[in-house]
Amino acid sequence: xxxxxxxxxxNLAAIRKxxxxxxxxxxxxxxxxxxxxxxxxxxxxVMAHASNEVEEMVSFAGALVLNIGxxxxxxxxxxxxxxxxxxxxxxxxxLDPVGSGATSLRTSAAKRIIRETRVSVxxxxxxxxxxxxxxxxxxxxxxxxxxxxxxxxxxxxxxGELESVLAVTGPTxxxxxxxxxxxxxxxxxxxxYVTGTGCTATVTIGAFLSVDQNPVSATATxxxxxxxxxEVAAKNASAPGSxxxxxxxxxxxxxxxxxxxxxxxxxxx
Amino acid sequence: xxxxxxxxxxNLAAIRKxxxxxxxxxxxxxxxxxxxxxxxxxxxxVMAHASNEVEEMVSFAGALVLNIGxxxxxxxxxxxxxxxxxxxxxxxxxLDPVGSGATSLRTSAAKRIIRETRVSVxxxxxxxxxxxxxxxxxxxxxxxxxxxxxxxxxxxxxxGELESVLAVTGPTxxxxxxxxxxxxxxxxxxxxYVTGTGCTATVTIGAFLSVDQNPVSATATxxxxxxxxxEVAAKNASAPGSxxxxxxxxxxxxxxxxxxxxxxxxxxx
Amino acid sequence: xxxxxxxxxxNLAAIRKxxxxxxxxxxxxxxxxxxxxxxxxxxxxVMAHASNEVEEMVSFAGALVLNIGxxxxxxxxxxxxxxxxxxxxxxxxxLDPVGSGATSLRTSAAKRIIRETRVSVxxxxxxxxxxxxxxxxxxxxxxxxxxxxxxxxxxxxxxGELESVLAVTGPTxxxxxxxxxxxxxxxxxxxxYVTGTGCTATVTIGAFLSVDQNPVSATATxxxxxxxxxEVAAKNASAPGSxxxxxxxxxxxxxxxxxxxxxxxxxxx
Numbered sequence: 001x002x003x004x005x006x007x008x009x010x011n012l013a014a015i016r017k018x019x020x021x022x023x024x025x026x027x028x029x030x031x032x033x034x035x036x037x038x039x040x041x042x043x044x045x046v047m048a049h050a051s052n053e054v055e056e057m058v059s060f061a062g063a064l065v066l067n068i069g070x071x072x073x074x075x076x077x078x079x080x081x082x083x084x085x086x087x088x089x090x091x092x093x094x095l096d097p098v099g100s101g102a103t104s105l106r107t108s109a110a111k112r113i114i115r116e117t118r119v120s121v122x123x124x125x126x127x128x129x130x131x132x133x134x135x136x137x138x139x140x141x142x143x144x145x146x147x148x149x150x151x152x153x154x155x156x157x158x159x160g161e162l163e164s165v166l167a168v169t170g171p172t173x174x175x176x177x178x179x180x181x182x183x184x185x186x187x188x189x190x191x192x193y194v195t196g197t198g199c200t201a202t203v204t205i206g207a208f209l210s211v212d213q214n215p216v217s218a219t220a221t222x223x224x225x226x227x228x229x230x231e232v233a234a235k236n237a238s239a240p241g242s243x244x245x246x247x248x249x250x251x252x253x254x255x256x257x258x259x260x261x262x263x264x265x266x267x268x269x
Numbered sequence: 270x271x272x273x274x275x276x277x278x279x280n281l282a283a284i285r286k287x288x289x290x291x292x293x294x295x296x297x298x299x300x301x302x303x304x305x306x307x308x309x310x311x312x313x314x315v316m317a318h319a320s321n322e323v324e325e326m327v328s329f330a331g332a333l334v335l336n337i338g339x340x341x342x343x344x345x346x347x348x349x350x351x352x353x354x355x356x357x358x359x360x361x362x363x364l365d366p367v368g369s370g371a372t373s374l375r376t377s378a379a380k381r382i383i384r385e386t387r388v389s390v391x392x393x394x395x396x397x398x399x400x401x402x403x404x405x406x407x408x409x410x411x412x413x414x415x416x417x418x419x420x421x422x423x424x425x426x427x428x429g430e431l432e433s434v435l436a437v438t439g440p441t442x443x444x445x446x447x448x449x450x451x452x453x454x455x456x457x458x459x460x461x462y463v464t465g466t467g468c469t470a471t472v473t474i475g476a477f478l479s480v481d482q483n484p485v486s487a488t489a490t491x492x493x494x495x496x497x498x499x500e501v502a503a504k505n506a507s508a509p510g511s512x513x514x515x516x517x518x519x520x521x522x523x524x525x526x527x528x529x530x531x532x533x534x535x536x537x538x
Numbered sequence: 539x540x541x542x543x544x545x546x547x548x549n550l551a552a553i554r555k556x557x558x559x560x561x562x563x564x565x566x567x568x569x570x571x572x573x574x575x576x577x578x579x580x581x582x583x584v585m586a587h588a589s590n591e592v593e594e595m596v597s598f599a600g601a602l603v604l605n606i607g608x609x610x611x612x613x614x615x616x617x618x619x620x621x622x623x624x625x626x627x628x629x630x631x632x633l634d635p636v637g638s639g640a641t642s643l644r645t646s647a648a649k650r651i652i653r654e655t656r657v658s659v660x661x662x663x664x665x666x667x668x669x670x671x672x673x674x675x676x677x678x679x680x681x682x683x684x685x686x687x688x689x690x691x692x693x694x695x696x697x698g699e700l701e702s703v704l705a706v707t708g709p710t711x712x713x714x715x716x717x718x719x720x721x722x723x724x725x726x727x728x729x730x731y732v733t734g735t736g737c738t739a740t741v742t743i744g745a746f747l748s749v750d751q752n753p754v755s756a757t758a759t760x761x762x763x764x765x766x767x768x769e770v771a772a773k774n775a776s777a778p779g780s781x782x783x784x785x786x787x788x789x790x791x792x793x794x795x796x797x798x799x800x801x802x803x804x805x806x807x
Contacts, residue, residue, distance in 0.1 A: 029300045029316050031567045031608075035733035040778045045733065046637070047567050050610040053643035060640065070300075072319040099315065102329070105322035193521065195304035195314065240309045241517025248779025252731065298569045298585050339569075341588040368584070371598065374591035462790065464573035464583065509578045510786025 001265035004182070008221035008263050009256035011212050016042035020062030020210035022203060025049045025079050027069025027098060030196030033244070034065075034203045040251040041225075043207040049075060054082035062210030064091055065203050066119075068109050069098035069196075076109045083117030092120040092209040092218075095164075096202040100124065101131025114162055120215045123167040123202045133158050152268075156181065165215040169201055173223045175216060181268040182220045186227025193240035194247070201226045204251075224263040228254060231262070270534035273451070277490035277532050278525035280481050285311035289331030289479035291472060294318045294348050296338025296367060299465030302513070303334075303472045309520040310494070312476040318344060323351035331479030333360055334472050335388075337378050338367035338465075345378045352386030361389040361478040361487075364433075365471040369393065370400025383431055389484045392436040392471045402427050421537075425450065434484040438470055442492045444485060450537040451489045455496025462509035463516070470495045473520075493532040497523060500531070539803035542720070546759035546801050547794035549750050554580035558600030558748035560741060563587045563617050565607025565636060568734030571782070572603075572741045578789040579763075581745040587613060592620035600748030602629055603741050604657075606647050607636035614647045621655030630658040630747040630756075633702075634740040638662065639669025652700055658753045661705040661740045671696050690806075694719065703753040707739055711761045713754060720758045721804040724765025731778035732785070739764045742789075762801040766792060769800070 021044045026034060031047055038045035048057040051074070058064050064086040066079045086093050097110035110132060113119065122129065133154065152174055159166045160178030168174040173184040191197045201223060208222035209215060232254060233246035254262075290313045295303060300316050307314040317326040320343070327333050333355040335348045355362050366379035379401060382388065391398065402423065421443055428435045429447030437443040442453040460466045470492060477491035478484060501523060502515035523531075559582045564572060569585050576583040586595040589612070596602050602624040604617045624631050635648035648670060651657065660667065671692065690712055697704045698716030706712040711722040729735045739761060746760035747753060770792060771784035792800075 027316070028297050028566050029304050032301055032570055032733060035567050036778065036782070039731050039733055046640075047565070047608050048637070048641070049608060050643055052611070053609070053641040056641040056643075070316050070318060071322070073321070099317070102315075103317070103322040103325040105319055105325075193308050195301060195308055239518035239521045240305065241514035241521075244305070244517075245514055245779035245783055248782075249777035252777045252779075296585070297566050298573050301570055339585050339587060340591070342590070368586070371584075372586070372591040372594040374588055374594075462577050464570060464577055508787035508790045509574065510783035510790075513574070513786075514783055 001267055004217060004220060004265050005260050005263040007217050008224050009260040011208050011218065011221050012225060012259050013256045014211035015207050018211060019044045020207060021046060021060050022063050022065060022206045022210065023048065023058045023061035024065040024203065025054065025075065025082055026065060026067035026199065029069060030199040033196050034200050036248055037200045037251055038203055038207060040248045041204065041207060049078050051078045051081055054078050055085040058082045058086050058091060059089065061091055063206040064093045065206045066093060066113055067096040067098055067199055067202060068100070068106055069199065071106060071109055079113055080116050083113060087118035092215065093117055094121045094123065094202055094206045094209060095119045096199055097122060097124045097128045097132065098199065100128045107131050114164065119164045120209060121165045121167060121205055121219050123169060123205055125170060125198065126168050129158065129166055129168050130154060132162065152181065165219055167205065167219050167223060169198060169223065175220045177216050179269065180216050182216065183266040183268050184220055184223045184227060185264040185266070186224050186231060186262070188230040188234040190234055190240060190243045191230045194244040220265060224265065225259055228259060228262040270536055273486060273489060273534050274529050274532040276486050277493050278529040280477050280487065280490050281494060281528050282525045283480035284476050287480060288313045289476060290315060290329050291332050291334060291475050291479065292317065292327045292330035293334040293472065294323065294344065294351055295334060295336035295468065298338060299468040302465050303469050305517055306469045306520055307472055307476060309517045310473065310476060318347050320347045320350055323347050324354040327351045327355050327360060328358065330360055332475040333362045334475045335362060335382055336365040336367060336468055336471060337369065337375055338468065340375060340378055348382055349385050352382060356387035361484065362386055363390045363392065363471055363475045363478060364388045365468055366391060366393045366397045366401065367468065369397045376400050383433065388433045389478060390434045390436060390474055390488050392438060392474060394439060394467065395437050398427065398435055398437050399423060401431065421450065434488055436474065436488050436492060438467060438492065444489045446485050448538065449485050451485065452535040452537050453489055453492045453496060454533040454535065455493050455500060455531070457499040457503040459503055459509060459512045460499045463513040489534060493534065494523070494528055497528060497531040539805055542755060542758060542803050543798050543801040545755050546762050547798040549746050549756065549759050550763055550797050551794045552749035553745050556749060557582045558745060559584060559598050560601050560603060560744045560748065561586065561596045561599035562603040562741065563592065563613065563620055564603060564605035564737065567607060568737040571734050572738050574786055575738045575789055576741055576745060578786045579742065579745060587616050589616045589619055592616050593623040596620045596624050596629060597627065599629055601744040602631045603744045604631060604651055605634040605636060605737055605740060606638065606644055607737065609644060609647055617651055618654055621651060625656035630753065631655055632659045632661065632740055632744045632747060633657045634737055635660060635662045635666045635670065636737065638666045645669050652702065657702045658747060659703045659705060659743055659757050661707060661743055663708060663736065664706050667696065667704055667706050668692060670700065690719065703757055705743065705757050705761060707736060707761065713758045715754050717807065718754050719806040720754065721806055722758055722761045722765060723802040723804065724762045724769060724800070726768040726772040728772055728778060728781045729768045732782040758803060762803065763797055766797060766800040
């Protein structure tokens with residue numbers, strides 16, 4: 001997987017050079033943190049959700065992040081509108097189906113976004129991802145109840161059905177487009193004690209998608225970078241408050257060379 | 270008050286073991302910080318406010334937090350809807366009447382929530398709490414203009430009238446159900462320089478309510494834990510930015526044994 | 539510019555003494571950080587946006603901050619309503635036209651607020667400010683594409699046209715009412731890696747406006763204080779996460795005397 005690590009380094013360098021604009025329609029809880037994460041890694045975030053400006057805003061963007069974490073019908077409509085515009089211009093879309101499976105509003109919104117727009121990547125925990133297939137998978141709030149391992153086979157099939165790259169994240173992340181399967185084992189347990197860690201992984205993938213046209217490698221390299229930031233942060237912090245700040249610092253300080261050496265990929269195709 | 274300190278320790282251990290889901294319909298300003306506080310102490314936060322999902326979401330929850338800090342009519346309707354559902358299933362509700370008394374929208378919303386749902390605990394500063402009784406108590410924005418001391422008598426009467434436990438927080442916190450009166454003197458002055466400290470005290474009580482059926486002891490022990498986190502944080506930080514991060518760290522690192530030794534209760538019944 | 543530095547020190551001391559209430563109708567991304575910044579410097583923030591409470595809330599306020607960062611039509615209506623009420627009572631209004639020029643919704647909202655309310659100060663980057671004049675100035679998201687230098691002449695003319703003090707911020711900040719021109723060179727490059735730095739500069743000016751009736755000196759001294767906080771923070775932090783926390787600490791710890799010595803003003807009238 002040396003070539004994928006090299007791509008990770010190139011992608012990070014490209015983000016820092018190009019400062020791509022990432023348009024986020026996302027939940028209230030993580031808006032500040034994900035904007036700070038994007039800035040720290042070198043990208044340029046914008047948050048805009050009004051139905052009468054999202055098409056205009058997404059036309060400037062290198063990627064569109066759709067996150068259903070604090071959803072209402074108005075926001076779904078704006079996500080669909082922005083997503084259709086992005087689909088037309090082939091701007092990559094990444095969907096974070098936060099809490100899909102927990103309520104029918106969220107499950108149906110996630111499915112509708114997938115149906116009506118051209119989603120390149122979907123990132124969620126195992127139960128969120130599995131909820132996109134069937135309605136018998138109930139999540140406990142936004143937490144996962146399925147293991148990444150159990151999800152591998154289902155994810156491959158589902159990726160093919162949904163025609164989208166799936167990123168099932170957890171202690172080990174699984175990335176598949178239905179054929180290729182890559183695992184990323186970067187990360188640290190303290191990431192589970194910071195709200196919006198998953199959402200921040202998603203915007204990181206968004207930034208990588210804006211500089212890498214291959215959604216599998218963009219997703220894998222983005223998750224390796226994000227996980228490595230967790231590892232670096234854990235060297236400087238041992239509790240969630242200082243850890244979440246150290247994460248932002250690490251997204252800024254990790255060099256492409258450090259990322260090249262730090263990626264933990266496994267090809268399981 | 271040794272038995273109450275022991276209960277505090279047991280409650281904290283129970284939260285860390287059960288990881289209760291706390292459903293928050295709360296204000297935009299504090300969503301991120303209160304979610305992080307709940308995660309740090311061991312609970313599992315979810316923020317959801319859409320009228321077409323709050324009933325479903327609250328059905329998974331161990332407690333419901335209603336906070337009127339950045340209110341509109343839509344949000345009031347969702348709070349009432351979630352509150353009624355929680356009342357039916359006897360899921361404890363805690364209300365934070367942020368700014369009640371400052372504007373009539375907030376005062377009337379707080380009163381309506383109390384009237385139409387089964388609120389277990391109301392936490393506010395003295396002027397917010399007093400505003401629930403009468404309209405002549407104007408607050409200066411969201412700050413308190415009455416002392417905790419002046420409020421004791423009124424709080425006892427009001428708790429009886431509202432059939433709810435009242436937590437009047439300030440340098441010393443007062444908890445009463447109309448009969449029992451407990452004071453908690455944990456805390457630190459720097460807490461007043463972090464936005465949403467009161468709101469975070471409220472979600473802490475929410476987590477304690479989810480593991481302790483007695484709303485008086487749940488509230489007193491939750492406030493002691495939260496105040497102790499402020500004391501611990503102040504040992505590591507002397508200005509508001511680093512203090513608010515150290516607070517999150519302390520919510521994670523304080524052990525049940527440290528809480529047992531650190532509680533500052535006074536029974537004033 | 540010694541007298542302006544002395545005014546800076548007096549203004550900061552006045553904020554710490556009077557704890558003015560600053561009413562913010564602002565974007566979701568920065569609500570928490572700007573509230574914490576206001577608290578840290580000694581002011582008292584309130585966030586309230588409901589159309590049926592903004593008039594009541596602003597009647598208590600020492601200044602009104604209008605920030606169009608995550609805008610919808612409802613919010614524009616509330617901003618206009620609050621702004622008209624503030625105009626009647628001569629409560630100073632400061633406008634942050636976030637992303638004006640990037641989308642027509644934002645440009646037209648900013649222009650409408652300026653037209654229908656009595657805005658004392660407008661703070662933005664060069665392209666946002668220039669967008670208030672003409673429609674051919676497109677911004678890349680919320681980032682500036684024009685230099686402060688290029689904007690000086692235009693800003694003077696525009697300030698006269700809009701009858702408002704303009705603060706064009708960047709590496710060097712430019713403040714003008716159409717006649718006086720002051721430059722402030724406090725600040726640090728890491729401020730560009732924290733989301734809402736501009737928005738936080740705006741609320742700082744809001745706090746200074748609440749204690750200083752001269753909008754030119756209030757703006758210049760507020761920006762010097764805010765920039766100095768960045769300089770102090772950079773002594774303690776070298777990456778964006780720890781830097782943004784150190785900024786909050788510095789807003790709290792900087793004394794009027796330190797501000798008096800630290801201001802970097804230049805009169806370019």
